[in-house]
Every structure is written in structure tokens, then in C-alpha cells.
Amino acid sequence: MIDLYYWTTPNGHKITIFLEESGLPYKIIPVNIGQGAQFEPEFLKISPNNKIPAIVDHNPSGGGEPISLFESGAILLYLSEKTGQFLSKNLHNRYHTVQWLFWQVAGLGPMAGQTHHFTQYASEKIPYAIERYTKETSRLYAVLDKHLKDRDYIADEYSIADMACYPWIVPYEKQQQDLENFPNLKKWFKLIEARPAVRRAYDIAREMNPETTLSAEAKKILFGQGAGIVRGN
Ligand SMILES: N[C@@H](CCC(=O)N[C@@H](CS)C(=O)NCC(=O)O)C(=O)O
Structure with a gap:
């Protein structure tokens, strides 16, 4: 278990x-x-x-x-x-998946997360931050869209790379993105969305x-954590 x-x-x-x-x-x-x-x-x-x-x-x-x-x-x-x-035994295919998994955890997740933060949650609307993260998120969407041209899944078969990326595309509207601008990504998104699991x-x-949405109490807990929260002081 x-x-x-x-x-x-x-x-x-x-x-x-x-x-x-x-x-x-x-x-x-x-x-x-x-x-x-x-x-x-x-x-x-x-x-x-x-x-x-x-x-x-x-x-x-x-x-x-x-x-x-x-x-x-x-x-x-x-x-x-x-x-x-969900991870190929074949060396080439395996590392094809692994590189996109790392791309998601190191790039798409953190950048889309910042877009979400500065557009939805920040108490102050900071145009520089909103523009920087929204543009970077759209760049990352374009990278994935280009990669998905002529292929159904991120790697050769449905894999942990698709599982990692999909939940970060679900909130695309809150990330200020329009899937109509990314047709290959949209097709892939619909394919993953339809899976029963x-x-x-x-x-x-x-x-x-x-x-x-997040309550005021939740925002207070989640945002503005510093070293003190880790050290307990
Ligand atoms: N790099 C981590 C990120 C995990 C993460 O950001 N988790 C958020 C929810 S999506 C969280 O637990 N936040 C609680 C907090 O920051 O106190 C991963 O991929 O697992």
C-alpha cells in the first residue's frame, strides 16, 4: 500500500x-x-x-x-x-521522457505558477512581473506545441511526461493563455483529458x-514564507 x-x-x-x-x-x-x-x-x-x-x-x-x-x-x-x-525500457525513449519530465518540474511548473501568482493572488498588481511570467509561460506553451506537432504524446507513448505536464495546462485561462493559439497542444490536451484515469x-x-479560490487565511499561510518558517523562529 x-x-x-x-x-x-x-x-x-x-x-x-x-x-x-x-x-x-x-x-x-x-x-x-x-x-x-x-x-x-x-x-x-x-x-x-x-x-x-x-x-x-x-x-x-x-x-x-x-x-x-x-x-x-x-x-x-x-x-x-x-x-x-509509463517509462520506456528503451534507453532513447526513456531519456526522451525524462528530459520532458525535468522540463516540466524545472520550467513549466514554476513559471506557470508565478504567472498564476502575480495575476490571481498578488495583493499588488505588478505589471513587470505579470508580463514577464505570462510571456515566459506562453513561450513554454509554444515549445510544447511545437514538440507535439506530428506526435500524439510527449514521448513515443503515453508516459510520466504527459502526466506531469497535463495538470499544469489545465489552468491555462488563469495563466492568461488561449489554447486556440497552440493547436497541437490543444489536441494533446483533449486526448489526455479524455482518459478515464x-x-x-x-x-x-x-x-x-x-x-x-484561496481564502485570505490560506494566502497568508502560503505566501511570504521565509527561513523562519523552516527554523521555527
Ligand atoms: N517541486 C515540487 C513543488 C511542489 C509544490 O509546489 N507543492 C505546493 C502545492 S502545488 C505546496 O505544497 N505548497 C505548500 C507550501 O508552499 O507551503 C514538486 O514538483 O513536487
Whole structure:
């Protein structure tokens, strides 16, 4: 059994998508990051960066002690190695997937996240920040759109790269993007959206947390964290 420490955000959806696709047994442990549950000492032992997602696998392959992991990219790699699914055994195809996985965790996620922050949440509207992140997000959309010309999936087959990217395209309107400007990306988006496991992952999220906006209390908890929150002073 896998314990999934989860909240209803793009980085969380990546892992529910994988688990729903693979059929691995798992249990969700909700970590309501809008209420500060990410700072609970028990969670910090698993995820010292105070962020979801994280997992504990109580039955690692080959036996031994339970293994705990944070960072969505590391978790996707681990789960694909465990199940032998969604990451090719062929060297070229495998690294084709891995490079796009890293592209998402290091580029699309952080940049689209900043766009979201400065357009939706920042208490002050800062035109320079809005323009910088919106443009960079549109550049990244164009990179993926170009890559998806003449191919159905990001790698040769449906893989953890698609699972990582899809949840970050779902909020495209909040990221100030229009999918009509990215036709290959739009086609891919519809293909992934139609997958029953992807639909189940989003149903789970809606059931757990129907809220689509952040309360003032949640914004206070999530934004403006500094070293003090880590050091407890
Ligand atoms: N690089 C991390 C990012 C994880 C992340 O940003 N998680 C957010 C939700 S999407 C979170 O838990 N935020 C809580 C906080 O910052 O206190 C990953 O890919 O797992």
C-alpha cells in the first residue's frame, strides 16, 4: 500500500493520475496546505520542503524498510520503476521522457505558477512581473506545441511526461493563455483529458476540495514564507 500525502493542486494531480492509471493500491492522506497542514512535524519528516505531494511506499520492490519520497518528479520516476509502466525500457525513449519530465518540474511548473501568482493572488498588481511570467509561460506553451506537432504524446507513448505536464495546462485561462493559439497542444490536451484515469483523478480532487479560490487565511499561510518558517523562529 502506498500512502499519498496530497492536496488538490497541479503537483498533487500528477500523482493521483499515475496511481489511477496504474491501479496500484493507495490511500490518500489529505494535507490541507491552505490550513497549514504542511507544517505538521509528522509531514515534515516525509517532506522537509513543506510541500505536497509526498509518498510512503510500505512495500518497496525487493522488500525492506518503507521508502518515503517528496518532489513530484522523483515520485513519478519511482512509481514508474516500481510498476514498469509509463517509462520506456528503451534507453532513447526513456531519456526522451525524462528530459520532458525535468522540463516540466524545472520550467513549466514554476513559471506557470508565478504567472498564476502575480495575476490571481498578488495583493499588488505588478505589471513587470505579470508580463514577464505570462510571456515566459506562453513561450513554454509554444515549445510544447511545437514538440507535439506530428506526435500524439510527449514521448513515443503515453508516459510520466504527459502526466506531469497535463495538470499544469489545465489552468491555462488563469495563466492568461488561449489554447486556440497552440493547436497541437490543444489536441494533446483533449486526448489526455479524455482518459478515464485522468477524469477519476480530478473527480477525487473535486470531492475532497470543491473550492477553486484561496481564502485570505490560506494566502497568508502560503505566501511570504521565509527561513523562519523552516527554523521555527
Ligand atoms: N517541486 C515540487 C513543488 C511542489 C509544490 O509546489 N507543492 C505546493 C502545492 S502545488 C505546496 O505544497 N505548497 C505548500 C507550501 O508552499 O507551503 C514538486 O514538483 O513536487
